[in-house]
Amino acid sequence: MIAGARIGCLFGVGVGPGDPELITVKALRVVKQAHVIAYPCARHGNSNARSIVCSELAYGQIELPMMYPVTTEQTEHPGGYEAALSQFYDDMSAQIAEHLASGRDVAVLCEGDPFFYGSYMYLHDRLAHRFTTQVIPGVASIMGAAAQLGTPLVRRDAEFTVLPGTLSEDVLIAKLNQQGAFAIMKLGRNFAKVKRAIDSAGLVDRALFIERATMAAERIIPLREVDPLQVPYFSLILIPDSSQAQRDKTIRNSGWISVVGLGPGGPGWITPEAQQALNEATDLVGYHTYLDRVPVRFGQRRFGSDNKIEADRARHALSLAESGRRVCVVSSGDPGIFAMASAVLECVDQGPPAWRSLDIRILPGLSAMQAAASRVGAPLGHDFCVISLSDRLKPWEVVVNRLESAARADFAIAIYNPISSERLWQLGEARTIIARHRSPETPVVLARSVGRSDERTMITDLEHFDPSLADMQTIVLIGSSTTRAISLSNARKLIYTPRSYGDRSSGA
Template identity: 55%
Template sequence: MTDRQHSVGRLYGVGLGPGDPDLMTVRAAELIGKADVVAYHSARHGRSIARSIAARYLREGQLEEPLVYPVTTETTDHPGGYRGAMDEFYAEAAARLAAHLDAGRDVVVLAEGDPMFYGSYMHMHKRLADRYPTEVVPGVTSVSAAAARLGRPLVEAEEVLTILPGTLPEEELTARLAATDSAAILKLGRTFPTVRRALERSGRLAEAQFVERATMAGERTAPLAEVDPESVPYFSLAVLPSRIGLPAATEDDARADRGSVVVVGLGPAGPLWLTPEARGELAAADDLVGYTTYLNRVPVRAGQRRHGSDNKVEAERAEFALDLARRGRRVAVVSSGDPGVFAMATAVLEAACADPYREVPVRIVPGMTAAHAAASRAGAPLGHDYAVVSLSDRLKPWAVVAERLRAAAAADLVLALYNPGSRSRTTQVGLARDVLLEHRAPDTPVVLARDVGGPEERVRTVRLGELDPAEVDMRTILLVGSSQTRAVRRADGSEVVWTPRRYPES
């Protein structure tokens, strides 16, 4: 026996690239030509795209191992269903390759594209790589080939590329497409109608490109919106290329029908609190308009104009945004938290309901509210009925604020108190505390939540009778419990605040 016969063989997962044999790597061609065994997946008809790509590099006398899928759709009479049938197939295929490796034969498993990118090879790798010496040879993916054939960059600068299987549920596809800069959606075929609807619902259909059999015979590219669903094969994908460099609306564009305003809620802090829909609207806008502090939370994008202003000019900011939209611009007005809660949605809609802005399309994209964010940090203080009141008397008299506090307190509602104080308003917290003490016990829990989600976050619980106005500023929200709200010390020393959902009978 030779030394080779005493040793086990090596397993190679070899990426073939997108289809054109000329796009295979030198290493891939070398290994295919030297292998003792060449394995490849195929459908039940026996034809293998992987083998056809590698055919010119095969040599006479090599052993071939066709790994024939038992099913190609999720319909099967296997007792374990589709997943059970495939698991059984992969186990059997791995055993066949292991027999060759145990006999000292080197085995190359052909993989279209890249072996570790949605490929079948990875199922062999997971079953064999811990038992045999293994090498994975990367290949050009279908995504890279599609971008090359389109002649469009996938991503530039700080853009994010998202790779999606078309088999995801429509809602999930829509959310991810709305949130990303660029995308590639694979596994089309029967999923094409769902993918097209997701692109349309996310507002990305006009950008989407279709690529079929990139670098192979029968290659086709087209705007996805123009593709007949009945003509779409499995070996195709949808691409949302880079947005950078795309023409935006200009001041002189005669595209008033294109203009619109969307008021976007940023949530209480950074990107973790931003919804996918909000992220997508911010990326798609020609112009961003908002209070400068909030505008600074939105990443700078090439070609996008930013219009920051002071926090006290909401009406002027709304009219400015609507005027930009009348000139054909897609405008996003940014607002902290939820735009409909003491924020910019009201100002924009008020202006949009009057001349000359009645025809401008306006949409509101919700965001996580400061009250809900603060409540999540404290526990569940908003677990029962609650009211939301702004302590600011800049836009309404303090007498109205006090009257509403008394009414909510008398109704035994939990209270979320916004805008509690500022440099020019220093008395409201103390006044509100005294009003609430007319109806609440001094030991009522009060959550003080400052800069929730931000770098200076601080959330703690005090008692209503001990509430110190000096500890509250404009970046703080107060959650005042009802008569049923509990503040409980847990085993780890933390205190959680919660309001029971069940209210005692009167």
């Protein structure tokens, strides 16, 4: 080592329980800036810790896989399992020390928190007295699991105990017979023993099992249904304190109903509020095409139906909530725009008095017209209106009157339900009505399945607009008299509606 040369810093970085969005800002900064990224991995080379941050790793960073020598407590090492692991940590510490001595900062990735059953602590013991060290805390798996299970662990002065599944069965039983809440970790091959201890302590009805919490492969399973031979390492059992369990039971018995907007396309457009409701629901009700967009969760019941029986779906959902179920009524886009929110509230208005006592929530979603507009610029940038061409629930004469009024008032217009197998002519008539009040150059947008794999968006004008190119998956946007088209240098065309008319100054 050259005198005065820079010595690297060792970082123990908690990357959280699995969801990349649960990494702290500080941890992410360290991961991006470190010269060396070290991470635990199995013999096959895969690393959960690395996969959490893989999209943030920088070009040129040195990667140091820490491949564990054993995966069970059996080894050919003459000193046995503990000696084999000790030798492994000695060897990895020596490699990390070489990088640090050469002036490279080393970030050791650790799932959850580095000092909470984290493998990093064994490297820390060997290196912290020799090098500058900083530990970045992370969200522990227990906290991630509690959030996913939707249950607080303790309240007020209740005690909380963390137990490793490696304890003997007698010790586990003795611990579990005490008051308070518990988290049991390190399950895997210890699960059968842990399950017997929970049975002996009479806690099986309070116990909640979750594996790979917050990860894409997360599963929540009733404890009685877990296969002891299929329990992964990344799993744990939470046992809330008895008072919390009683509160959860009371809440479950009260029931609620949420009308949830999924947005128009992929999962990235679902709001966190809507996603939480979907996670907590015991039952999902909706048009089967929309239900197919919601990942299946173990134990969650799904009731799919045809798209033309909104009232039947609403009444079914309300009856489920009345019986104590937690129900999500699923809509595409926003539930309040030609969707299920109105149907549910109409049924409440006309239904039995008990439905008025339910906890009813309407959770908004990104609408299809907003998504369509964003693809082409800002065609709805000034006053606009939204009209459905469907005459299934209102007379066509009403639709015609609204089209005439909107066109005459110079609104930009978003058209829903433009055409179907039973309505092939109405969009053409709507075009004719609007054309009486618009120039042939008025921009028109046809946006189909925005946000999905078969998305297709077309910009045309009123003169060349072909109604046959639309279907029920299409949103049609027709500009006002001020809507303009602009061409960018890359040949892309965008349209927008200015927020002012003529020479008038713009205003809110």
